[in-house]
Each structure stands twice: as structure tokens, then as C-alpha cells.
Amino acid sequence: MxxxxxxxxxIGLVFMFTAICGNIKAQTKTVTGTVTVGGNQSPxxxxxxxxxxxxxxTLTNSKGIYQLEITGENPSIIFRHPEYEEKKIAFDGRxxxxxxxxxxxxxxxxxVVNAGYYKVRDKERTGSIARVSAKEIENQPVTxxxxxxxxxxxxxxxxxxxxxxxxxxxxxxxxxxxxxxxGNYPLIIVDGVxxxxxxxxxxxxxxxxxxxxxxxxxxxxxxxxxxSMEVLKDADATAIYGSRGANxxxxxxxxxxxxxxxxxxFSAITSVSRTNKLxxxxxxxxxxxxxRDAYANDGITTYPVTAYDINGKWDxxxxxxxxxxxxxxxxxxxxxxxxxxxGSENVQYYLGLSNLEQGSAFGHGLKYKRSGFNFSTVxxxxxxxxxxxxxxxxxxxxxxxxxxxxxRQILLAPDAPMLYQPDGSLNWEGNTFTNPLAKLENKYLxxxxxxxxxxNASYEISDHWALKLNAGYTQTQxxxxxxxxxxxxxxxxxYTSSISARYEGLVSKTSWIIEPQLHWNTKxxxxxxSAFLGSxxxxxxxxxxxxxxxxxxxxxxxxxxxxxxxxxxxxxxxxDYRYTAFFGRFNYNYSGKxxxxxxxxxxxxxxFGPDKRFANFGAVGAxxxxxxxxxxxxxxxxxxxxxxxxxxxxxxxDLIGDYQYLNTYxxxxxxxxxxxxxxxxxxxxxxxxxxxTTKLEYALELGFLKDRINLSVGWxxxxxxxxxxxxxxxxxxxxxxxxxxxxxxVQNSGTETDLSISxxxxxxxxxxxxxxxxxxxxxxxxxxxxxxxxxxxxxxxGKSLNIKKVYELKxxxxxxxxxxxxxxxxxxxxxxxxxxxxxxxxxxxFGGIGSQVxxxxxxxxxxxxxxxxxxxxxxxxxxxxxSMSNVPTYMLDYWTPENPDARFQRPSTGANxxxxxxxxxxxxSDAVIVDASFIRLNNLQIGYKVPLSGTxxxxxxxxxxxxxxxxxxxxxxxxxxxxxxFLPLAKTFAFSxxxxx
Numbered sequence: 001m002x003x004x005x006x007x008x009x010x011i012g013l014v015f016m017f018t019a020i021c022g023n024i025k026a027q028t029k030t031v032t033g034t035v036t037v038g039g040n041q042s043p044x045x046x047x048x049x050x051x052x053x054x055x056x057x058t059l060t061n062s063k064g065i066y067q068l069e070i071t072g073e074n075p076s077i078i079f080r081h082p083e084y085e086e087k088k089i090a091f092d093g094r095x096x097x098x099x100x101x102x103x104x105x106x107x108x109x110x111x112v113v114n115a116g117y118y119k120v121r122d123k124e125r126t127g128s129i130a131r132v133s134a135k136e137i138e139n140q141p142v143t144x145x146x147x148x149x150x151x152x153x154x155x156x157x158x159x160x161x162x163x164x165x166x167x168x169x170x171x172x173x174x175x176x177x178x179x180x181x182x183g184n185y186p187l188i189i190v191d192g193v194x195x196x197x198x199x200x201x202x203x204x205x206x207x208x209x210x211x212x213x214x215x216x217x218x219x220x221x222x223x224x225x226x227x228s229m230e231v232l233k234d235a236d237a238t239a240i241y242g243s244r245g246a247n248x249x250x251x252x253x254x255x256x257x258x259x260x261x262x263x264x265x266f267s268a269i270t271s272v273s274r275t276n277k278l279x280x281x282x283x284x285x286x287x288x289x290x291x292r293d294a295y296a297n298d299g300i301t302t303y304p305v306t307a308y309d310i311n312g313k314w315d316x317x318x319x320x321x322x323x324x325x326x327x328x329x330x331x332x333x334x335x336x337x338x339x340x341x342x343g344s345e346n347v348q349y350y351l352g353l354s355n356l357e358q359g360s361a362f363g364h365g366l367k368y369k370r371s372g373f374n375f376s377t378v379x380x381x382x383x384x385x386x387x388x389x390x391x392x393x394x395x396x397x398x399x400x401x402x403x404x405x406x407x408r409q410i411l412l413a414p415d416a417p418m419l420y421q422p423d424g425s426l427n428w429e430g431n432t433f434t435n436p437l438a439k440l441e442n443k444y445l446x447x448x449x450x451x452x453x454x455x456n457a458s459y460e461i462s463d464h465w466a467l468k469l470n471a472g473y474t475q476t477q478x479x480x481x482x483x484x485x486x487x488x489x490x491x492x493x494x495y496t497s498s499i500s501a502r503y504e505g506l507v508s509k510t511s512w513i514i515e516p517q518l519h520w521n522t523k524x525x526x527x528x529x530s531a532f533l534g535s536x537x538x539x540x541x542x543x544x545x546x547x548x549x550x551x552x553x554x555x556x557x558x559x560x561x562x563x564x565x566x567x568x569x570x571x572x573x574x575x576d577y578r579y580t581a582f583f584g585r586f587n588y589n590y591s592g593k594x595x596x597x598x599x600x601x602x603x604x605x606x607x608f609g610p611d612k613r614f615a616n617f618g619a620v621g622a623x624x625x626x627x628x629x630x631x632x633x634x635x636x637x638x639x640x641x642x643x644x645x646x647x648x649x650x651x652x653x654d655l656i657g658d659y660q661y662l663n664t665y666x667x668x669x670x671x672x673x674x675x676x677x678x679x680x681x682x683x684x685x686x687x688x689x690x691x692x693t694t695k696l697e698y699a700l701e702l703g704f705l706k707d708r709i710n711l712s713v714g715w716x717x718x719x720x721x722x723x724x725x726x727x728x729x730x731x732x733x734x735x736x737x738x739x740x741x742x743x744x745x746v747q748n749s750g751t752e753t754d755l756s757i758s759x760x761x762x763x764x765x766x767x768x769x770x771x772x773x774x775x776x777x778x779x780x781x782x783x784x785x786x787x788x789x790x791x792x793x794x795x796x797x798g799k800s801l802n803i804k805k806v807y808e809l810k811x812x813x814x815x816x817x818x819x820x821x822x823x824x825x826x827x828x829x830x831x832x833x834x835x836x837x838x839x840x841x842x843x844x845x846f847g848g849i850g851s852q853v854x855x856x857x858x859x860x861x862x863x864x865x866x867x868x869x870x871x872x873x874x875x876x877x878x879x880x881x882x883s884m885s886n887v888p889t890y891m892l893d894y895w896t897p898e899n900p901d902a903r904f905q906r907p908s909t910g911a912n913x914x915x916x917x918x919x920x921x922x923x924x925s926d927a928v929i930v931d932a933s934f935i936r937l938n939n940l941q942i943g944y945k946v947p948l949s950g951t952x953x954x955x956x957x958x959x960x961x962x963x964x965x966x967x968x969x970x971x972x973x974x975x976x977x978x979x980x981x982f983l984p985l986a987k988t989f990a991f992s993x994x995x996x997x
Contacts, residue, residue: 028071033097035064035079042947044081044101045954046996048260052076052088055345059261062948062955103766114230114253116189117240117517117534117585124589126597126621126645127237128697128714128752130156132229134255139861139941141271141961141990143335143356143370144169144216145223145252151848151865151938154752154772155716156231156248161211163275163975163983165358165368166399166446168199168214173233173248175748175778176801177693177720179791183655186231186248187241188217191376191391191454193472193513194244194538200448202505202546205482208404209444211982218252220395220450220476222354224267224337225374227255234716235649235695236621242581242601243617243652246693246720254391256376257341257348263954264997265339269961271990274330275361275983276964277323279874279973280889284319284414287886293896294882294907297817297915308432309413309884318415322886325419326406326436327983331359349377361983362406364440369398372450385460395450403442403482407974408981411878411885412436428490441488445481450474464522468532470515478507485555497552502561503570504547511540526591536581546571575658578606593628597621605654609661609686619649619695627703641703641710648697652690656724660739661688683738691741693720708758717749719781726790737790744783746801750776753847766854773847778802793835802842807835807925817895817906819918821925830921839929844868848938859943864935867976871932874973877980880919882907890972934969934976937962955996963988 035047043064050057051070060066068077070091077097079087084101091097112119130153132145140148146169150158159170176184185197195217199206203213230251232238238245282290291310295303303311321328334357341350352374360366372395380387417429419437426435454472461467482503486495517534549564557563583601588594600618626632627642664682699714723744726737753773760767778801786792793805807830808822824834850863879885881894881904894904905922908915922928940962948956964987969976975984 028069029091029093029095030067030069031077031091031095031097032065032067033099035060035066035099035101037084037101037103044084046081046263047084047101048078048080048258050078050080050259050345052078057260057344059263059954062951062953103763114228114251116192116232116249116251117532117583123625123641123643124592124595124623126595126623127232127647128155128234128699128716129237130154130231130233134227137223137226137229139959139961140223140939141269141333141335141963141988141992142223143333143358143368144219145221145226145229146171146216146218148223148939149229151846151863151936152772152850153231154714154754154774154847155233155750155776157774157776157843157846159977160985161214161982162405162978163361163985164210164401164405165360166215166219166397166401167210168212168216169218171248171250173231173250174716174718174750175776177247177718177746177748178653178655178691179723179725179744179746179795179801180656182657183653183691183724184247185655186250187244188250188252190221190252190452191254191472192456192470192515193452193454193474194511195452195474196476196509196511196540200476200478201446202480202507202544204546205480205503205505206444206446208482209401211405211978211980215399215446215448219370220372220397220448221252221254221393222337222352222356222370222372222374222395224354225254225352225393227253229253234621234647234697235619235651236597236599236647236697238651238695239599239617239619239649240583240585240601241651242583242603243605243615243654243690244579244603246651246653246691247655254374254376254393255339255341255350255352256378256389257343257350259343259345259348262340262342265337265341265994267337267992267994269335269990269992271333271961271963271988272330273333273359273361273986273988275327275986276967276975277328278967278969278971278975278984281321281323281410281886282414282889282892284316286889286892287414288316290882290887290892290894290907291884291909293894294909297882297906298909298911300909300911307884308429309415313432314413314415314417314429316415318417320412320414320416320418322412322414322416323410326409327361329361329363331361331363331986333358333988343378346380346382347377349375351375360401361986362402362440364402364437366401367398368400371396386458388455388457391452391454391456393452395448397446397448397450399444399446399448401444402440403444403484404439405981405983406436406439407983409436410981411887413884413886428492431490431492434490438488438490441485443481443483445479445483447479449477451476464520466519468517468519468534470517471513473512474510476507476509478505478509480505480507483558485558487555497555497558498565499550500552500555500558501548501550502552502558502564504545504549504561506543506545506547508543509540511538513538528589529587530589531584531586533584534582536579536583538579540575540577540579542573542575542577544571544573544575545569576606577658579654580604591628593625595623595625599649603652603690605690607654607656607658607660608688608690612661612687612689615652615690615692617650617652617692619647619651621645621647621649638704639702640706641701643701644699645701646698647695650692650694652692653720653724654690656688656691656739661685680734683733683735685738685740687741688724688739689741690722691720691724692722693718708761710754710756712752712754714752715750716752717747720746720748742784745781747779747781748776749779750774764856766852768852770850770852771847773845775845776843796838799838800840800842803838803840804929805835806837806839806929807921808837809922809925809927812895812900812902812905814895814900816914817900818915819905819922819925821921835924837926839870839926841870841872841929844870857945857947859941859945861939861941861943862937863939865938866933866935868933869931869976870929871971871976871979873928873930873932873971873979874981876923876928878923880908880910880916881905882909882915884909888972930971932969932971932973932976932979934967934971936967936977937965939963940965953995953997955994957994959992959994961988961990961992963990 047060157172188195199214201215207213232249356370358368374393376391458468519532521530549561551565623645663684665678666681697716853860895902895906943959946956
């Protein structure tokens with residue numbers, strides 16, 4: 001009997017299994033179709049086609065064709081593409097579903113910005129946040145994302161320090177808050193991990209080749225790996241970062257994988273660059289006449305034996321354009337990027353590999369190289385409650401440059417000898433010529449290895465509560481060298497490797513950060529509430545060793561320090577910085593019309609004394625979306641968006657360096673009885689504390705005609721107090737200054753305007769214009785006893801922070817032929833006491849105007865950057881007029897008896913003391929501070945999307961780029977952005993190809 005029951009049960013299970021399989025088969029359908037672009041009916045590749053609520057997903061191919069397996073009852077199919085309107089259709093049993101997608105116009109309601117600890121729709125934003133998207137970054141052939149952001153963001157002034165590869169950038173977000181240069185760095189966050197905003201180079205080794213000796217830490221990030229860059233500016237946006245956000249916050253978000261079939265993307269760009277020439281130099285005839293006049297003015301009738309340029313030793317028929325020879329060479333750069341991305345509903349991934357090789361305007365094989373990878377994945381549990389997103393990127397940089405910027409060599413006499421002998425060796429012209437190319441033997445090398453890792457995790461405890469964690473680790477290893485071999489000198493001098501020297505800098509930077517957070521949100525009728533609490537634990541370690549080696553046995557062994565007879569440890573520094581904070585934010589939103597934010601943070605820094613380490617910071621922000629009011633909706637149909645917002649709060653700064661409050665000691669360079677001594681180098685100051693900045697802002701944001709026109713106008717005022725400065729001490733103390741807080745108060749204020757207009761929104765033609773304009777003002781409001789401080793010659797109460805105290809030039813005395821200046825103190829003589837005229841330099845206003853035009857498969861983008869400013873002209877950096885150096889052509893308007901009303905004084909060889917003194921005073925006068933305003937076509941890009949129907953390629957886009965194409969300026973100098981005799985920015989033409997399959 002049991003056997004019979006068993007057989008019956010087995011038969012039943014077979015029937016049940018067969019029925020289930022049949023039912024599943026009946027419910028599984030294969031749907032195919034073609035997705036096209038509405039209007040022109042061209043196939044659309046790269047569309048993500050998925051079944052709602054399942055893992056069934058596919059991607060349209062180059063013909064726009066897809067095939068999707070669907071299951072279940074009454075399923076819906078979703079069609080998504082980043083540039084087209086999303087569509088969802090209910091499956092009605094058809095096996096062929098064709099669809100048209102219309103191109104998407106992103107309104108302000110759809111834009112989501114990253115504010116760091118949270119994301120917010122731009123419509124509901126109460127803080128001031130500027131944003132640059134991946135598309136804007138990718139359209140420019142640049143190696144640093146900051147270069148692509150120039151002219152695109154109001155309130156953010158970005159200046160490239162020089163055209164040398166691997167150099168630095170200055171970023172000022174709403175002005176300078178601190179009286180100290182190193183107190184104005186913004187906070188840089190990459191995928192939730194803070195980066196050290198200071199230079200990735202030691203200025204003692206790099207200041208000969210890199211302007212200000214700086215190398216930007218963002219050089220290590222491939223711009224094509226970046227999804228967006230946001231800049232937080234006002235109190236509401238930055239207060240959540242407390243003391244670290246006083247100078248603004250730069251948030252870089254790298255690309256992540258998206259749901260869909262695996263996608264391989266390869267891009268390559270090849271560029272050709274050449275520096276812009278904005279100033280002409282005197283030719284040989286003009287130069288020789290200048291030199292003859294100089295000797296005549298000094299009463300010298302017989303040319304000295306060392307005056308080779310004029311005494312007949314050099315060939316006067318030579319006329320060399322040294323600008324072209326030294327910095328006018330065409331150089332090439334190449335960059336490749338390979339990305340692999342995709343994923344399912346629960347797992348998305350992205351892997352990017354990149355390689356860059358950038359040449360140099362100096363030529364001679366000098367290169368900057370960068371390679372690296374970026375990997376990220378997003379893993380979500382089936383119940384959607386748990387999510388974890390690890391990210392890692394690693395970069396290797398090698399900067400191989402000469403130790404000296406050759407730009408200064410454009411001042412070489414135009415009749416100077418040729419650089420090479422016929423046999424290819426360097427020409428020393430019978431020991432009458434110091435060949436500048438010998439400087440290429442002096443090397444600057446910087447090898448940087450950067451690692452950034454980050455993990456973001458979240459778990460939804462319930463519908464209202466969630467736990468989040470942000471953790472990261474960074475490591476930077478830097479090996480920097482300056483090599484000065486004896487081969488950099490004329491061989492006839494007989495120098496041997498005994499004078500060769502090598503300077504080495506070994507830097508190790510590590511940091512970790514852990515930020516646990518608790519988030520809460522709820523909604524009741526028209527009331528929405530959200531809040532979060534969190535804490536930050538951060539630790540940074542910097543180890544710096546500087547070595548000096550000299551007297552090598554041979555230049556062949558100069559790479560090996562052990563072969564030097566003299567070896568010296570110049571610096572051995574170990575820095576440990578710790579930072580902790582507790583923070584929170586509360587948000588209230590009523591009916592999508594009234595929004596209120598409250599932010600608070602308590603920070604602790606190891607840079608201050610035990611009783612001063614903690615400080616409290618906070619902000620309030622509010623917004624009224626008046627366009628949501630019935631009155632405006634019914635009566636102002638043309639107003640699609642309107643918002644008033646305001647914020648007020650405080651943030652702080654501890655950017656003063658480490659151990660500044662402690663007694664510190666320095667070792668002596670001399671030994672006594674075989675023992676190295678120490679001496680006190682800094683006084684103990686337990687009251688050393690935080691700088692504080694109070695920020696206030698009001699803004700009006702408007703959208704017209706369904707957001708075809710968007711306008712934002714804001715006013716801000718930042719006041720920084722409790723300034724950390726060096727206070728002078730009596731000489732009897734043995735110390736020059738003591739670092740302390742001072743009652744100096746700095747104010748930065750201004751207006752910011754952003755405008756975008758969608759001029760044409762047709763199916764085939766689209767045209768959009770954007771613009772931004774910033775009018776900043778800075779002022780020193782208070783500084784007690786300024787005249788007795790170390791800043792007495794730098795600042796003046798009530799004046800801008802950008803002032804210079806200079807002589808006032810009256811002109812050229814028609815009788816003496818020398819510059820003459822105003823006797824401002826009335827004592828009958830001209831000396832340093834007359835250097836009291838206040839001249840405001842720096843930026844007066846800045847901004848950009850851009851345009852994006854598309855017609856079918858064609859696109860055209862351009863961006864003009866404009867800056868109104870006053871800066872030092874080239875005269876400020878030149879040797880004495882009439883010395884053995886060439887001059888710009890405009891300086892040929894100098895005094896002679898026949899030209900008594902000239903612009904410049906009579907030339908002199910240096911033998912006339914009065915002429916030398918007058919020229920030095922001229923270089924410290926108001927005459928060298930000029931209008932350095934410019935309008936620059938920063939970027940021009942033409943793109944074409946190749947139709948590839950019927951091939952295995954999903955997408956192929958070809959682009960032609962031009963960077964720094966043309967500059968309109970009255971500035972007489974090398975470059976209005978890069979003042980002085982540093983390498984100017986290059987004009988770049990590039991061709992790129994992007995292929996997806």
C-alpha cells in the first residue's frame with residue numbers, strides 16, 4: 001500500500017512540475033523592436049530597455065534594435081537614455097514593440113547637485129552651489145579638471161599659474177578670507193575623501209620651473225573619469241564642513257556604472273600646441289642702437305671687452321627670434337581612455353584606464369606623463385535596503401622637466417651666437433657666450449604615486465531611518481629631484497663633477513577618514529522633514545625628508561647619492577594632524593514652497609592648544625519657491641520658476657600649519673665639540689585658536705517660458721575675523737614674531753549672476769547660451785595697530801586686500817632724461833618714504849559666455865572667458881633698460897635729446913647710479929601696474945556623431961577642439977593670466993575620437 005501511495009505521489013509531482021513549467025513558459029515572452037529618434041526616425045543606440053521591477057535588461061544596438069525577455073503578469077517596459085525622455089509602456093502581448101524617443105530638455109526641477117553629505121534637487125536648493133558636468137569637462141582637451149572649469153562658474157576665480165605641464169592653479173572662491181596666502185586654500189573632496197589642497201611639490205625644489213613652486217593635487221585625476229564637479233560657496237552649503245569649509249568646498253565625483261548591458265568605451269585625443277606670442281621684441285638693428293645710446297649716455301666711448309654684443313665679437317648680421325627658439329616650439333600630447341561599465345539592477349560597475357603623455361614648449365624630449373585606473377562598483381541587496389559602493393583609483397605621474405623656465409631667455413640679445421656648432425655640439429662662441437641650452441642639463445624630476453580609496457555604505461533600517469558610512473584612505477608618495485651637474489657649465493671653465501649637486505625630496509602623505517551617519521526622513525500631509533547626524537574622524541601623516549648631495553666622483557653616478565662625497569640631511573619632518581567633528585543637519589519642506597535648513601558642527605583640530613581645539617560652527621538657510629503660489633501660477637503664466645533664498649552662518653579655518661602653538665626647536669648647522677646644538681625657533685602660545693568667517697547671502701532665481709530662460713542673481717558678504725598672523729616681537733626676545741590671533745577683520749562681498757537661454761528647442765536644431773558674471777570686492781575692515789605690524793607696508797584699513805603701495809611716476813624729466821616721481825611726503829627727496837601711493841590690483845570682475853549648438857548629428861560648443869583686472873606688466877620683471885638684454889619693442893620709445901617727451905628714461909649700461917636707481921623705483925611705481933584685462937576663446941569644439949547603422953559599433957563621435965584659441969587684450973607682456981617671465985599658456989588644436997561598443 002505504501003508503495004502505491006508513493007507511486008501516486010510521484011506521478012502527482014511530475015504533473016505539478018509539468019504544469020508549473022508550462023505556466024512559466026506561457027508567461028515568458030520575447031519582445032523585440034527598434035527605438036528611433038522622434039522626428040528624423042534615425043536609430044538610437046545605447047537605450048537601456050528593462051522590465052520594471054525585475055533584473056531583465058538589455059541595450060539597443062547601433063541599429064536601435066533590442067531584444068528583451070519579460071515575465072509575469074501585466075509587466076511594464078521602460079526605455080531610458082540620458083539624452084532623451086524616458087518612456088514606460090504597458091506590455092499588451094505584442095512581440096514587436098517599436099518606439100520613438102524625444103530629446104530631453106532638462107529643467108531646473110530635474111537637476112540634482114551633490115552637496116557632499118547629501119544630494120538635493122536644484123529646485124529645492126537653499127545654498128549656493130556651482131556645477132560643471134561631465135560633458136563640459138570632456139569637451140576640452142585639458143589635463144586638469146580646473147582648466148575646464150575656468151569661466152564656467154560664478155564666484156569661482158581659477159587661474160593657471162603657468163603653461164608648464166604638471167603646474168599649479170590658484171582657486172579663490174568668493175575672494176581671500178585670510179591675510180596669509182596659505183590660509184586661502186579651499187577644501188577638496190574626491191568621492192567623499194578629502195585631498196590635501198596644497199601643492200604636490202616642494203617649493204625649494206620646484207620654484208625654478210613651476211610658478212610659485214606649486215603642483216596641483218588635482219593633476220592626479222583624469223578629467224575623463226569625472227562625472228561632475230560642484231563648488232559649495234555660501235554658509236548653508238559649506239557649514240556642514242565646519243572649519244574646513246571657510247574658503248569653499250570643491251567636490252569631485254567620479255564616474256560610476258549604470259544599469260544596462262556591458263558597454264566598452266574607448267577615446268583617444270591627439271593635440272598640437274604652441275604658446276601664444278603677445279609681445280614683440282626688438283630686432284638686431286634696434287637693439288644695437290639701444291646699446292650704443294646706453295654707452296653714450298654713461299659717457300663710455302670704448303666698449304668693454306665683455307660687451308660682446310656690440311664690440312664686434314658677435315655677428316651683427318644675426319637676428320634671432322629667441323621667443324620662437326626657446327618657447328615657441330610646437331609640441332604634441334596624446335591621451336587614451338578605456339572604460340568598461342554596465343550592470344544589473346543590483347550590481348553596477350565601472351572600470352576606467354587612462355594614459356597621458358604631454359610634451360613641452362621647451363622641446364628637447366621634456367614630458368609630463370600620467371597613467372592610472374579608476375574602479376568603482378555599486379552593490380544593492382535584493383530588498384534594496386543595503387547598498388555599498390567601493391571606489392579606488394590609482395595614478396602614476398612622472399614630470400621630467402628642465403630645472404629652469406627658459407622663458408627668460410627671450411631677453412637674449414638678437415645678435416647672440418647660434419646655439420649649436422655644425423657638429424651638433426653646444427656653441428660657446430669662443431667663451432663669449434653662456435649657452436642657455438646648457439640649462440637643459442639641469443633637471444627637475446617629480447615622480448608621484450597617488451592612491452585614493454573610498455567606501456560608501458548605507459542600510460535602510462525602516463522607511464524613515466537609515467545608517468550610512470563614508471570611509472576613505474589616501475596615500476601619496478612623492479620623489480622629487482633637482483639635478484645640477486657640472487656639464488651645465490662651459491667646459492672651458494674646467495669644472496668637474498666635484499661641483500655637481502643633487503637635491504632630493506621624499507614625501508609620504510597618508511590619511512584616513514571615517515564618517516558614520518544616521519539619517520531620518522518622514523512626510524506628513526504637506527510637511528516633509530529630513531535630518532541627519534554624523535561624526536568625522538580624520539588622521540593625516542606627512543613625512544618629509546630633504547637630502548643634499550654634492551662633490552660626486554663622476555656625473556655618471558649623480559643618480560646615486562652614495563657616490564657623493566658630501567651628503568647632508570637638510571630636513572626630516574614628521575607631521576601628524578588629527579581632526580574630529582560632530583555635525584548635524586535638519587531640513588523642513590512645506591508643500592514644496594517653503595524650505596528651511598539648520599546646520600551645526602563642532603570641530604576639533606590638533607593644530608591648536610589643548611583648551612582651544614574645539615569650536616562650534618553652524619548656518620541657517622531658507623528658500624521660498626514663490627512660483628508655486630497660486631497667485632503666481634494663475635496670473636504669471638510666463639514665470640515657470642521663482643525662488644528667493646538666503647543663508648547666514650559661520651565656518652572656521654585651521655590652515656595655519658602644524659605645531660604652531662608649541663615651543664619648537666631647530667638644530668644648528670654647526671657642531672660644538674662634536675655635538676650638534678639646538679635653539680628655540682618658536683614660542684609657546686596656548687591661546688592660539690580658530691579663524692572664523694561669517695557668511696551672509698541673498699539670491700533670486702527665476703525661470704521663464706517653461707525654463708527656456710533661467711536667471712540667478714545673488715549678493716554675498718563674508719567677514720573673516722580672529723586672523724592668524726605673525727605679531728612682531730621686540731628684538732630682545734630673540735624672536736621676530738609670534739603666531740597668534742589678531743583682531744583683524746577681512747570682508748569679501750560681491751554679486752553673482754548666472755544666465756542660461758534655450759534659444760532654439762527644435763527637433764533637429766538646438767541652441768543654448770549660458771553666461772555668468774561676478775563682481776567681487778574685498779576690504780580690510782579692522783586691524784589694530786596696523787602701522788606697527790609686519791603688514792604695515794602691505795595693507796591699509798578700509799582698502800582692498802589686493803593693494804600695492806608704490807611710487808607715483810610723474811614721467812620722464814625732459815632735461816635729465818630720467819624717470820621722476822612725486823614727493824608724496826614733501827621732504828624734498830625721493831626715497832622709500834614716498835612709496836605710499838595705494839594702487840588696487842587683482843580682479844575687478846570676471847565670468848564667461850558659452851554656447852552649445854546642435855543640428856542632427858553635428859554639435860558646436862564654445863566658451864569665452866573674460867577677466868577685468870590690473871596686474872604687473874612685463875617691465876616689472878625686466879633688467880635695466882640699456883643693459884645686455886633685449887627689450888619689448890614698446891620700450892624703444894626712450895629718451896634721447898631728439899625725443900625728450902619719451903615714455904621711458906634714457907638707457908644705461910648700469911654704470912650710472914642715478915639711472916639704475918630711477919629704473920628700480922620705476923619698477924616699484926604705479927607705472928608697472930596696468931590693465932591686464934582679457935577676453936579669451938577658452939574652448940571651441942566641433943563634433944560629429946557618425947551614423948553607423950548595421951555595424952557592431954554602438955556610437956562613434958569625432959571631435960575637433962581648440963583651446964586658448966585667441967586672446968583679446970591690451971596687456972603688454974607674455975600672458976595676461978601668467979604674469980612675469982613664466983611660460984605662457986599654449987594654444988592647442990586637438991582631434992578626438994570616441995567609440996562605444
